Amino acid sequence: MRSIIFLAHNVRSLWNVGSFFRTADAFAVEKIYLTGYTGHPPRKEITKTALGADKTMPWEHVIDPADVVRQLQADGWTIASLELHPDAIDIQRYKPPEKICIIVGHELTGVTDELLKLSDVTLKIPMLGAKESLNVAVAAGIALSYIRFA
Numbered sequence: 774m775r776s777i778i779f780l781a782h783n784v785r786s787l788w789n790v791g792s793f794f795r796t797a798d799a800f801a802v803e804k805i806y807l808t809g810y811t812g813h814p815p816r817k818e819i820t821k822t823a824l825g826a827d828k829t830m831p832w833e834h835v836i837d838p839a840d841v842v843r844q845l846q847a848d849g850w851t852i853a854s855l856e857l858h859p860d861a862i863d864i865q866r867y868k869p870p871e872k873i874c875i876i877v878g879h880e881l882t883g884v885t886d887e888l889l890k891l892s893d894v895t896l897k898i899p900m901l902g903a904k905e906s907l908n909v910a911v912a913a914g915i916a917l918s919y920i921r922f923a
Contacts, residue, residue: 778874780875781909784812787822788818790811791819791821796910806834808834842874850874851873851893858897860895861897862897867896869920876892
C-alpha cells in the first residue's frame with residue numbers, strides 16, 4: 774500500500790483542520806503535519822469536525838515546514854503541492870510514487886512560493902465550473918482519494 778503523509782500550512786479554519794483529520798483517517802494517511810499558524814488540537818472546532826480522528830491520527834505541529842519537507846525528501850518521500858499554478862500537472866494524469874507527501878496551503882493564497890520551490894511536483898484538480906478553486910478541505914479529500922486509489 775502506498776505511504777501518504779499530509780501537510781497543511783497556514784490554514785486558518787479550524788473546521789478545515791478537523792476535516793483534514795477525518796479525511797486523513799479515511800484514506801490511511803500515516804501522519805499529518807500542521808505547520809505555520811495552522812490550528813491544532815486540542816480545539817473544540819477541530820474535535821467537532823474530526824469526530825474523534827484528532828485522537829487517533831498521528832500528527833505534529835511544526836512552525837517552519839521547510840525543515841519537515843527537506844527531511845522527508847532525504848528519507849525518500851516525493852513532495853507534491855496541491856495548487857492552481859501554471860506549471861501544475863492535472864492530478865488525473867499523475868502516477869503517484871510509493872511514498873508521497875501532499876501539501877495544501879492557505880485558503881485564499883495557497884501554497885507558499887517557498888514550499889512550491891521545495892516541492893518535487895505541483896498538482897491541480899481540474900475545474901469545470903465557473904469557480905477557479907475548491908475549499909481546501911474538499912480539495913484535500915479529492916487529492917488524497919486519488920493518491921490512495923491511483
